[in-house]
Amino acid sequence: MDALTASAASHDGDGGFQPLHPAAPFIWRVVGVPATTIVAGVVVAIVLAAAGPELAAAIAGVLALVGIGVAAWHPTLRYRYWRYRVGDDALELRHGVWFRTSAAVPFHRIQQIDVEQGPIQRRYDVVTLRLRTASAMSDATVPHLAAAEADLLRERLLIAARPTTADDGH
Amino acid sequence: MPEHPAITTTSGTTGISGISGISGISGIASEPSRLHPMSPVIDLLVWLPRMWPVFLVAVAQSWGIVAVATGVVVLLATRVVAWWRTTYAFDGAELTVAGGVWNRTVRRVPVARLQQVEVVRKLRHQALGVSRLRLQLANAGSDDGDVLLDVLSVADAEALKSALEQFRREAVAGVSSATAIPPPPAHELLRLDPKLLALGGVTGASLLLLPAALVAALQVLDDVGLDDDAGEVAQRLPVVGFAVAAVILSFVIAATLAALRNHRFRLSRRSADLVIERGLLEQRATTVPIARVQLVRLHRNVLRRWLGLASVDIATSGRSTSDGAGSADDSVPVARWDDAIAVSLVALGGREVVAADRAAASVAVDRLVRRRLLIAVALTGWLPILDSGARGVVAVAVVALLVVVGLVARASGRSRRHGIGPDVVVVEAGALAWSRALVPIDRVQSWRTSQSPFQRRHDLHHVHIHLSGRRHVVVRDATGAQAAAVVAAVRRTEHVEIAR
Numbered sequence: 169m170d171a172l173t174a175s176a177a178s179h180d181g182d183g184g185f186q187p188l189h190p191a192a193p194f195i196w197r198v199v200g201v202p203a204t205t206i207v208a209g210v211v212v213a214i215v216l217a218a219a220g221p222e223l224a225a226a227i228a229g230v231l232a233l234v235g236i237g238v239a240a241w242h243p244t245l246r247y248r249y250w251r252y253r254v255g256d257d258a259l260e261l262r263h264g265v266w267f268r269t270s271a272a273v274p275f276h277r278i279q280q281i282d283v284e285q286g287p288i289q290r291r292y293d294v295v296t297l298r299l300r301t302a303s304a305m306s307d308a309t310v311p312h313l314a315a316a317e318a319d320l321l322r323e324r325l326l327i328a329a330r331p332t333t334a335d336d337g338h
Numbered sequence: 339m340p341e342h343p344a345i346t347t348t349s350g351t352t353g354i355s356g357i358s359g360i361s362g363i364s365g366i367a368s369e370p371s372r373l374h375p376m377s378p379v380i381d382l383l384v385w386l387p388r389m390w391p392v393f394l395v396a397v398a399q400s401w402g403i404v405a406v407a408t409g410v411v412v413l414l415a416t417r418v419v420a421w422w423r424t425t426y427a428f429d430g431a432e433l434t435v436a437g438g439v440w441n442r443t444v445r446r447v448p449v450a451r452l453q454q455v456e457v458v459r460k461l462r463h464q465a466l467g468v469s470r471l472r473l474q475l476a477n478a479g480s481d482d483g484d485v486l487l488d489v490l491s492v493a494d495a496e497a498l499k500s501a502l503e504q505f506r507r508e509a510v511a512g513v514s515s516a517t518a519i520p521p522p523p524a525h526e527l528l529r530l531d532p533k534l535l536a537l538g539g540v541t542g543a544s545l546l547l548l549p550a551a552l553v554a555a556l557q558v559l560d561d562v563g564l565d566d567d568a569g570e571v572a573q574r575l576p577v578v579g580f581a582v583a584a585v586i587l588s589f590v591i592a593a594t595l596a597a598l599r600n601h602r603f604r605l606s607r608r609s610a611d612l613v614i615e616r617g618l619l620e621q622r623a624t625t626v627p628i629a630r631v632q633l634v635r636l637h638r639n640v641l642r643r644w645l646g647l648a649s650v651d652i653a654t655s656g657r658s659t660s661d662g663a664g665s666a667d668d669s670v671p672v673a674r675w676d677d678a679i680a681v682s683l684v685a686l687g688g689r690e691v692v693a694a695d696r697a698a699a700s701v702a703v704d705r706l707v708r709r710r711l712l713i714a715v716a717l718t719g720w721l722p723i724l725d726s727g728a729r730g731v732v733a734v735a736v737v738a739l740l741v742v743v744g745l746v747a748r749a750s751g752r753s754r755r756h757g758i759g760p761d762v763v764v765v766e767a768g769a770l771a772w773s774r775a776l777v778p779i780d781r782v783q784s785w786r787t788s789q790s791p792f793q794r795r796h797d798l799h800h801v802h803i804h805l806s807g808r809r810h811v812v813v814r815d816a817t818g819a820q821a822a823a824v825v826a827a828v829r830r831t832e833h834v835e836i837a838r
Contacts, residue, residue: 257829257832258784258829264788264789266790266791267788267789267790267791268788268789268794269786269787269788269789270786270787270788271784271785271786271787272784272785272786272825272829273783273784274782274783274784274829274831274832276831276832276835277783277784277831301783301784301804302655302783302806302807303783303784303804303805303806303807303808303809303810304807304808305783305784305802305804305808305809305810306783306784306804307784307786308784
């Protein structure tokens with residue numbers, strides 16, 4: 169049993185699917201601040217222009233509360249629903265709060281594996297693992313994995329991705 | 339050192355050289371070659387029309403003529419330098435293209451990775467007796483995927499195309515040039531006569547041109563005076579005639595464009611390749627390796643269905659450009675239904691195709707009808723409120739529209755079917771514009787199922803099947819069992835690929 173399998177076993181309970189790093193919700197919140205601010209600014213500007221200062225203040229206040237609530241709550245839910253698993257023949261991902269997605273990338277289709285780390289991720293020693301196939305449509309990014317776990321996962325995927333045929337036809 | 343002898347071309351003189359021992363190609367040249375000397379002139383013909391605003395401003399000035407002349411000379415000089423700096427060479431394993439005036443770029447293209455090879459002769463190429471060679475690679479939709487040798491002599495382009503195709507076949511088959519067997523002559527699969535091409539144009543693109551022509555004609559009617567005295571029939575006749583003429587003209591233009599674009603269309607099979615030749619003003623000869631085919635689609639609208647016609651797209655994994663250049667989209671613009679089926683089977687290279695025998699569930703059809711009606715109501719439901727004068731008429735029109743939308747949506751829902759075979763997944767959809775996608779399982783790159791909150795209530799899923807590039811096929815609103823069956827089928831991609 170390798171380290172990744174052992175790790176999977178320790179998180180098991182959902183058919184071998186594992187969660188992301190516990191810091192993921194916080195990182196999503198921090199990364200989402202600029203977007204939330206911009207959207208809030210645009211909404212306030214529209215309300216100001218359409219309803220006048222007094223009503224605008226009330227509406228903006230309500231919207232701000234709702235926005236802050238969603239911005240704080242959504243990453244937690246997102247983290248709860250984000251799972252990944254190294255299957256028999258593919259990396260499998262499940263994610264989405266409102267729109268649930270279940271994706272799979274066969275090992276033998278993996279062309280390239282990128283490991284990316286932003287400044288906030290460095291603080292928590294987590295990385296984003298990005299798989300590339302010949303399809304530009306493939307849903308193959310695992311965000312916010314512990315760096316050590318990502319290294320193991322990358323190694324395992326690279327071994328599994330070794331070509332078995334001379335010409336893959338694309 | 340390359341295993342093959344160096345292969346380069348001597349543009350405008352003797353065609354390709356350097357492939358000793360390969361049928362029909364002889365001579366050896368050791369140095370990379372330049373494009374045809376007419377290359378700067380062709381570049382100038384492309385650049386000058388784009389600069390007309392500058393020229394328009396310049397010629398209005400007293401110094402204009404001198405400035406324009408200087409600009410043209412400078413432009414020509416830069417293109418000459420660019421031509422001088424651009425070279426290409428083919429060593430039997432890789433095509434090497436070097437270029438760039440300030441930033442030098444050397445690009446090596448492994449011949450085994452070629453998706454399509456295409457010789458194009460636009461009007462300017464025909465006028466100057468040259469050709470363009472385009473090589474398409476698998477590049478997942480990136481912009482720099484195609485390799486373009488824009489100006490080669492006709493002989494060089496044909497010879498290089500032949501050499502690339504031959505070495506690609508050898509590379510894929512794993513045989514050496516010494517033992518290579520010359521490819522058999524092309525076997526014609528389909529030839530389209532001008533009458534069928536014109537019919538294809540009228541029943542295809544013209545369906546989009548027609549509404550535009552009608553809107554334009556109605557605008558003219560409105561401007562000329564529908565509000566005037568309704569008794570002036572004589573005055574209206576020319577306007578009505580104009581409207582009819584606009585519609586007829588749109589049909590004529592569509593038919594003519596289709597006939598010109600696909601003039602002398604011929605689809606043939608040569609060895610393991612499909613060869614598509616067509617065009618009058620812009621002549622194209624495209625080679626599509628059957629082993630590279632990622633997806634085959636058949637299309638037909640209501641009119642074509644009634645006439646027993648269809649079109650076929652044969653897609654490889656290269657980039658699909660907006661103008662269709664470099665892609666085999668719209669490979670067969672129009673064909674009789676039986677011919678279209680036959681072409682699709684050839685393009686699938688002997689894979690077993692099954693019928694789309696799994697229909698959409700009734701709950702999925704109902705969901706589609708509800709969605710379409712909801713959108714239609716949101717867009718038009720408020721119209722009767724606006725105009726109090728004609729509220730009744732508008733309300734009747736809106737209700738009629740909603741009925742049509744509902745009927746079309748139901749027909750669309752019932753047209754959604756899919757089938758799962760040992761080699762191919764078949765997905766059909768569309769009422770007014772119907773299509774059948776034939777997905778070779780061994781070409782599947784990845785897959786994804788998605789489910790919205792509304793779909794979750796009925797256990798419905800979209801299944802997205804991803805192929806090379808940006809191509810993908812979606813099985814919409816499949817039930818849980820149907821989605822699981824499709825996923826189980828595409829999951830066999832590696833096993834099917836190895837078995838083949």
